[in-house]
Amino acid sequence: MVELSDEQEAFRQSVRTWLDENFPPRLKGKGAELLGYGEYTGPLQDDASLWQQRLGGKGWGTPTWPSQYGGGGLDHIQTKILHEEMNRIGAFNPIIVLAGMGVTMVGPTILEYGTEDQKIRHLPPMCRGEIRWCLGYSEPNAGSDLASLATKAEDQGDSWVVNGQKVWTSGADISQWCGALVRTDSKAKKRNGISFLMLKMDQPGIETRPIKLIAGASPFCETFFTDARADKTDMLGNLNDGWSVGKRLLQHERASQTGVRNTGGGKSEALQDMAKRYVGADAEGRLDDADLRLRLANHLMDAQAHGLTISRIAAEARGNVEVSASASILKNSATHVAQTQSELTLELMGHSGLGWEGEGFNDAELATVRNWLSGKAMSIYGGSFEVQNNIISKNILGLPENTQKG
Amino acid sequence: MVELSDEQEAFRQSVRTWLDENFPPRLKGKGAELLGYGEYTGPLQDDASLWQQRLGGKGWGTPTWPSQYGGGGLDHIQTKILHEEMNRIGAFNPIIVLAGMGVTMVGPTILEYGTEDQKIRHLPPMCRGEIRWCLGYSEPNAGSDLASLATKAEDQGDSWVVNGQKVWTSGADISQWCGALVRTDSKAKKRNGISFLMLKMDQPGIETRPIKLIAGASPFCETFFTDARADKTDMLGNLNDGWSVGKRLLQHERASQTGVRNTGGGKSEALQDMAKRYVGADAEGRLDDADLRLRLANHLMDAQAHGLTISRIAAEARGNVEVSASASILKNSATHVAQTQSELTLELMGHSGLGWEGEGFNDAELATVRNWLSGKAMSIYGGSFEVQNNIISKNILGLPENTQKG
Amino acid sequence: MAALTEEQTMIKDQAQAWVTEQAPVAKFRAMRDSGVEQGFQVETWQAMVDMGWTGIIVPEQYGGSDLGYLTFGIVLEETGKHLTASPLLASALVGASALLLGGTEAQKQAWLPKVVDGSEILTLAVDEGPRHAPNVIALRAEKTADGFSLTGRKTMVLEGGAATTLIVATRTSGSAGDAGGITVFLLPADTAGISRQVLKTADSRGYANIDFEGVIVGEDAILGELDQGAGLLTDILDRGRAGLAAEMLGTAAQAFAMNLDYLKTRVQFGQVIGAFQALGHRAAILFSEMELARSCVEAALQGIDGEVPSQAQLCSLSKCQAGAFLHHMSNELIQIHGGIGMTDDFDAGFYLKRARAVEGAYGNQAFHRNRYAQLLNF
């Protein structure tokens, strides 16, 4: 509904032309298939690396980042146009996946807190999808209560020496860098005395161990630091100010989790069509299970309300949605919609939605079961449902903290 | 399903005979109609007072109370038989209503905490339905947080002199006695320093003012105490131990609120039949609104689950259900069922469920709207929904209190 | 709020200021206590006319300002906040929409200026039984020598007591349930054969049941096409739904504000009750519901303004989500306020009653859930 200027229309034309010339047509709609945990697989490998190089070279994997650091230098309307055009032809952005936590979280935080040297060193390879980042936040005894973390970094002149253990470091086993919250002053109170360190993963002091999840294999690891080292220059933000840096990064995380899962270029079957296929319909085309139909309608309305809220917040912010007070609302809403979608998909599949592996179930059915299980993490990671509600009630609504027994 | 002994069967026969001889047949099913706020109204007044005298004289308005204090002296199986037989012929118990808060709450508490003199003085008239009691608990600044009450009783030798204000004293304007929580030691901490006083309502120091509610006129009053007096002998329980007495009384209150509203002798139209009448049904007899049908089914299941839980708890307690740890669960469940029933009734009535007074709506429709509104109080009074959940989580589940910020 | 134009922002500020100062809930209470039959105060209505609200969707050539439905929604949200009672929705939104969508040039010229200057109050009469069921219209309009004769009954007509002109959905052929055969008429409310029964409802607003007994109208009273009125009726209703949803959002938003204020000021167990985490989380959940409902409400209004193909779907979404939030919110308003919320002296009951009344108007949540599914073809 937004009227585009002539200049913007011209930009759209140039994007179209560029995509025509550069996006390998064989990759059309293959985003989900090619991007497993970020490793290219399958017969289309060459096309895929070519596309990565071209998109990264143009800076369009990170379209809004400044071009001097390898980004696309686009404004938000241009970015929207780019995404629309990519969607139109079934193109996808591999950079965001290849960079792990880089493009979505670490990068934006470096842009805000990093020194010029840090920006020049870390951002361009991120933009090209060459360097994958993981995050060292949670610890076994510091889940939602992140401030009680215990992993320690000691100042040893030219470097920091790190000891401790992190959990839920997504992709730690395949990442080149890790952004970690570490305690640099053990005398200070919880939130003080924490710093944000950037560590090279390829060093003897770091060991990773993948975590098997309820859905099976997972990108998550336990990560052990035993006299691991970081350069003195690899601290992001000020000493003992890591809490602010880390919190800001989490806001980027929330913002990146506010959309409902997009399979990347491919259009999947609408839930209501799938329901009719499994359940059947009556003569008037109504789903043959009035009970499920009602809950399906409720879900689709919730999903549309969520989508409209993203659009509205974007419009209100005149394009800049990356970090906003609404991130907590959208995070919980995205989670609710995605988890309900999984539950309803399983329900409509009935017995066919119980498969784990082997014969008797098709791939989509097996994937649904795994997605359902892994999707339970959405309300836990990136600030749990409860933590988001705390944020809303305290930061947005201004309700006080409990100070007494009760 | 319980097998009755021969003795119990004989008791059933004797109840049947007594009811045949004593219950005025013209009153059959008229319980709801006759018992408004406890005042007999309408053309059947004489029959009604006769029935009150007979039932009260027999002690069967308070069947489980000891017969030396005017009760029926029945055990729980006998009481169940009595109620079954009364229900069978559409008889009802007016005593429980006429006594206000007497039979359900004050009486059982006097039985536990009262002196022999207090029992003899207060219980028999209650059993005959001659004395109505109200309760002075809540105050404007002490709602759910009852322990912060401020109404004060000062020791003036032979009597207590009471000053302060109570709210939500149900039936205060038509009651003869009031059981009130008052502060007798202002230096003690909140819950200590409170005593339970019994006050005669007919005295110059007490003034009542009815409260108009969202549903219209109400049984509730504000009650003002200005140098009101109580005899020294009218304290129930020990000095400054009123918190225990009062709490125990509330447990009786919860127990009395665990059933879903019973209209007293009359059988009202089943909700599903009413729904079919307003909404219509398809050829297979299914309600013509699949959405409402589902929610109606859920509600009827919840209602049945609630009823089955009352029966189960009674069976487990071998008959003694009056006070149990389950009271909070049942209170919330009863509230949920009753409030949902009102909401669904309004929904199925559609536009006809919007009437306030005057033409265009029948009596049942108007009553439904008022009931819906007054029913909102169920989750507030007698320990709110939140207070019950606190009780469950702390007293039943043993979860600790919050002791820190968070 | 959506990204507003300067003009919209101005109108919003003006509406907010006027409603707060001139038409707060206290004014609604006074109206209710006075028992005024039509369910609104004349001076309130006149002030709205004077501010130009009755012309918001009316093109300039008929005396309006042609600012569109989103702008109308902005105003309705504000009136919804304080339960400001008036025929604004029924006449200037639903009535004007009917003329804009189905009126001939002559009809527009005859009626729209009067809608704008408040000299006519229009309303749509659609339901015939206890439920909103525009697909089973049975009120019969029989062809006569010079026109039609209407016989039947309409129920719970919004502002049915005060309306001077009725827009009536009738059946000119086929039978109840048929998609074809619907014709919409526009006729003066004092036409011979019309009798009205003004209703006293829980929300104290203006409604009436209206009986038609051989009411004679000419062919020039038809809005849209003979027998083809079903689509027109749907479009009129959808505009009413979108507008009502905006009003409902306002009502719920105000209830939320009252609750939040209470959470911050009411002390129990030695602290303000908003410090109790269970209540804080409930407030957070309500706030989230409000944000989501707002998006739907604004999208429906913008969808009408932009004539997007998914208008119908957005209108059902909007009415349903606003209804769900208002229902939840009005119940929490009472629950959180506890005993005081149950008293008639406090305003919470007004919000609860109003929430129940608007729920069924132009279709309840179940109606719109079903329609939403139908529109998505399942």
Add this chain to the structure above:
Amino acid sequence: MAALTEEQTMIKDQAQAWVTEQAPVAKFRAMRDSGVEQGFQVETWQAMVDMGWTGIIVPEQYGGSDLGYLTFGIVLEETGKHLTASPLLASALVGASALLLGGTEAQKQAWLPKVVDGSEILTLAVDEGPRHAPNVIALRAEKTADGFSLTGRKTMVLEGGAATTLIVATRTSGSAGDAGGITVFLLPADTAGISRQVLKTADSRGYANIDFEGVIVGEDAILGELDQGAGLLTDILDRGRAGLAAEMLGTAAQAFAMNLDYLKTRVQFGQVIGAFQALGHRAAILFSEMELARSCVEAALQGIDGEVPSQAQLCSLSKCQAGAFLHHMSNELIQIHGGIGMTDDFDAGFYLKRARAVEGAYGNQAFHRNRYAQLLNF
């Protein structure tokens, strides 16, 4: 718990002790990791046989103890707690019920003692597609010279891999959807023409799809009456539902206990997380749901024992309420445990997966809500 007899209390205590010591979740985990195709360990099953659980509802003349369904439910609740895997429900409850309800004296004598001594494992094969739909049975049993020839497919048959004897609902006349024309057969699982596809499911228990291709059986294989099997099938299913609901209640009760324990021990923000009121209230609500579900579960079992007229209604109520609670509870189990709950090393995932699997067995909540409404005639 219901007021138990001394015998029931003894059995409950024995079951509790045995399950906790001999068949805890760790045993289930070992079974899953070993990938044993039938979905249970033989020694677990043998121990159950030795304890006499396979004879709980079987009359003494066939080797059982005839203690009734409530007693069986007591045992299933305990096995449900630790996810103890076995064909107990499929064979000793559903299978035995089928024989008790529809078997001739000869059939009872032939099979029941073997159900009790564990030498036969029975199961009911009813569904034919992805959903539980006993009203649309299409598997054809055609009359032949000496008996019947069965052709068709049954899906997601409980313990379908391990079963030695199948109880199969077939269509002998009419067509899918007709109430009449259903016949139930009991036949050895190794009859010629039967092929089984063992399934690997999320809950790691034993299921199979079973194909019938011209499977020849005699008339003596009929359970109940020819063409009149619909009522029998319903009665068998209802017993299965009541039993499964008891198992589900146990599963959910254990999940609740795990959660409560975690709430009391996990420290975050300087205190055990159960001290956070929002979590305390959620626990209170779950506990209330559990108490209500328990009443329904026990009432259904007692209803079968007492042959009350509302058995069917109680069974649907029971399956539906237990299902709703288990669904809610298993999700909260994960949510409250956070990251640790997501790991395969922790047991929470087993409960979540099992909850999903039992939800659809013998009809999901929607199925039973619909049936409940039908039984109440609306």
